[in-house]
Amino acid sequence: MSANLNSILYGWYPYVCLSVFLLGSLVRFDTAQYTWRSGSSQLLRRDQLRWGSNLFHVGILIVVAGHFAGFLMPDWAVDWLISPAQHELLAMVVGGLAGLVAIIGLSLLIHRRLRDPRIRATSRRWDIAIILMLWAQLALGLLTVPVSAQHMDGALFATLVAYIKGIVLLHPGVADLLVGTPLIYRVHILLGFTIFLVSPFTRLVHVWSAPVWYLGRPGYQVVRRRQAAPARRGEPALHDADATTGD
DSSP, X not given: OOHXXXXXXXXXXXXXXXXXXXXXXXXXXXXXXXXXXXXXXXXXXXXXXXXXXXXXXXXXXXXXXXXXXXXXXXXXXXXXXXXXXXXXXXXHHHHHHHHHHHHHHHHHXXXXXXXXXXXXXXOOHHHHHHHHHHHHXXXXXXXXXXXXXXXXXXXXXXXXXXXXXXXXXXXXXXXXGGTXXXXXXXXXXXXXXXXXXXXXXXXXXXXXXXXXXXGGSOOEEEEEOOOOOOOOTTSOOOOOOEEEEEO
């Protein structure tokens, strides 16, 4: 790969992706709030949805949290506790297990969406595209584990950490850090930023929402009363409304 192409893909492209992710999410929230959701098809294949969704969300939350903690924590907060080699081993074990759980759950969701004609008929192209991109990203992440096992001195891991921190902290020339690194890491990074790029235009935008208030909220059920009928002369009119009641 030429130096110019490497600089474009890993020096400029990440900032384009992150800018579109932030500004695009803001514009969508401001102009199309009713689309700010993941969509639902929970009445179909509910057991497969429950297993797939729970496994995927638990796994991906651990993966994302691990990436933030592993790549963005200050050096002084990590170096006193574990060495770079131990840090890499921890990332491999925890990230590998969480990634495996997530990809199993996502595989169930993909099978459900693609194999059930009713669910597929209600799926937009971007619904299918984004879950396939996420599956590929998880697969690439898992494939980096055996590659990392061949570099257990921690030097390669330290290089990747320095690159991600350099992007976040706007350090110039950070793309040069990836020159000579294994291709699978560079593809993994490139696809990761691409997912940020397309997120505001897909159902994945709901990652911004954290409905923690649901945890302590009592259950609710929407009850629809009978349609109002026009009142006859001398009879009271029937008032109609949707009511929300607790379970």
